Amino acid sequence: xxxxxxxxxxxxxxxxxxxxxxxxxxxxxxxxxxxxxxxxxxxxxxxxxxxxxxxxxxxxxxxxxxxxxxxxxxxxxxxxxxxxxxxxxxxxxxxxxxxxxxxxxxxxxxxxxxx
Amino acid sequence: xxxxxxxxxxxxxxxxxxxxxxxxxxxxxxxxxxxxxxxxxxxxxxxxxxxxxxxxxxxxxxxxxxxxxxxxxxxxxxxxxxxxxxxxxxxxxxxxxxxxxxxxxxxxxxxxxx
Numbered sequence: 001x002x003x004x005x006x007x008x009x010x011x012x013x014x015x016x017x018x019x020x021x022x023x024x025x026x027x028x029x030x031x032x033x034x035x036x037x038x039x040x041x042x043x044x045x046x047x048x049x050x051x052x053x054x055x056x057x058x059x060x061x062x063x064x065x066x067x068x069x070x071x072x073x074x075x076x077x078x079x080x081x082x083x084x085x086x087x088x089x090x091x092x093x094x095x096x097x098x099x100x101x102x103x104x105x106x107x108x109x110x111x112x113x114x115x
Numbered sequence: 116x117x118x119x120x121x122x123x124x125x126x127x128x129x130x131x132x133x134x135x136x137x138x139x140x141x142x143x144x145x146x147x148x149x150x151x152x153x154x155x156x157x158x159x160x161x162x163x164x165x166x167x168x169x170x171x172x173x174x175x176x177x178x179x180x181x182x183x184x185x186x187x188x189x190x191x192x193x194x195x196x197x198x199x200x201x202x203x204x205x206x207x208x209x210x211x212x213x214x215x216x217x218x219x220x221x222x223x224x225x226x227x228x229x
Contacts, residue, residue, distance in 0.1 A: 031214055042206065042221040048214065056215045088158060097212050098148045099167075104210075104217060106160035 002027065004107035006091050012113045013081050021076045021110045025093030032074040033094075033104055034066060038087040046089075049074055081114045088112075117142045117209050119220035127226040128197045135182075136192045136223045138207030148210045149183065149190045152219075155203040163205070166190065197227045 005024045013019050025032050034046040045058035049068035063079040072093075078085055088111055092104040118141045128134035140149070151163040166174045166183050173181050178198075182191045194201055207220040 033214075033217060035219075043219040045218055048217070050214070090160065092160070092217075094214060098210055098214065099212055101165075103148075103150060103162050103165055104214075105162075108157075108159055 004091055004093050004105055006089075006107035006110050008110060009108070010111045010113070012115060015081055015083060015114055017081050019078045019081060019085075019112055019114075021078075021089050021091075021112070022073065023075070023091030023093075023107060024073045025091075026095075026105055029093035029095045029105075030072050031094045031104075032068055032072065033092040034074070034076050035090045035092070036060075036087045037090060037109070038084075043090065047076070078112070083114050086112060086114045117144075117147075117211070117216050117218050119207050119209050119218055121205075121207055121220040121223050123223045124221070125224045125226070127228055128194075129228050130197055130199060132197055133193060133195045134197055134225065136194075136205050136207075136225065138190045138192070138220055140188050140190065140207070140209050140220075142188070142209065142211075144211055146212050148212070149181075150208040150210065151179070151181070151190075151192045152206045152208060153201075153203045154206065154222075155200075160206075164192065194225075199227050199229060201225065202227045 031050040035043040048056040066076040068074045088109045090109045092106045094104040147168045149166045153161045164176045178195045204222045210217040
């Protein structure tokens, strides 16, 4: 069974440009989470999508946005890139609630470098 | 909002010895889930162990066990017989039942020394 897949692995953008990162969840998973991990720091929650809807959002400016498609894949868009947006962006997926032994499973991440 | 705190930014342990990583959290909910994730240098996040708040029994997974103190809102991870491959960042995480809040602590960098 394929795990969570993210693309691209690495992305280099210029300040002011837009970046789009993509995530395919594990088959059967309907929830997708996005996290930002700046170098040497922890995971900061960005967005949570479930069943195609944005359910929760972290403390990030509106230029961070995304969507979830009918097949439950997701993309994260970052507009007007700033140097401090350089980070590892991690996507995770889960199915249903956590009462049945679930957790969230992570992809390998997308490295975004803003120059 | 739920918060997760890890008060030990870095720790080290000799190979084969035991180490305990600390985690505290803050929540007003009664039903929730706690996790420890490991992030080795490869950056792949790996689930180590999970605990349901309604279970009094502490979770164990091979060399990994937790000490869950619900009243104190404490969730520590004990690694027994430490191995070189345990060297990684360890993140404590909290989740409510519906997944709306899945938050991580700042992490503890663990080094296992030969």
